[in-house]
Amino acid sequence: MTNRTEDPSHNDQASNLEKDPNDWATGDESMTGAQASYLRTLCEEAGVDFDENLSKADASKMIDELQHRTGRGEDH
Structure with missing residues (x-):
């Protein structure tokens, strides 16, 4: 069994999750x-219009913003 901390693909994935969408x-x-x-x-939930034409990066930023606004992104 591979230890996740030693698995290079796991480390690459983690670093990609932290990468700025820009x-x-x-x-x-x-x-x-x-x-x-x-x-x-x-x-x-936030009472905001949905824009179906957003890019991946813009959608990610809007998700972050709306999670904060709605409380969905809060750690409990």
């Missing part, structure tokens, strides 16, 4: 289906 190589592509689904839910 620096994503694919950030200008259309948002993913998962992003769109979650963002639509957050928009409804």
Whole structure:
């Protein structure tokens, strides 16, 4: 069994999760289906219009903002 801390792919994935969306190589592509689904839910909860034309990077930033606004991103 591989220790996650020694698994290079695990470390790369963790560093990608912390990368600024402005620096994503694919950030200008259309948002993913998962992003769109979650963002639509957050928009409804926050009373904000959903923009289906956001890029991956912009969707990620909006998700972060709306999670904070709705309390969904808070650690409990």
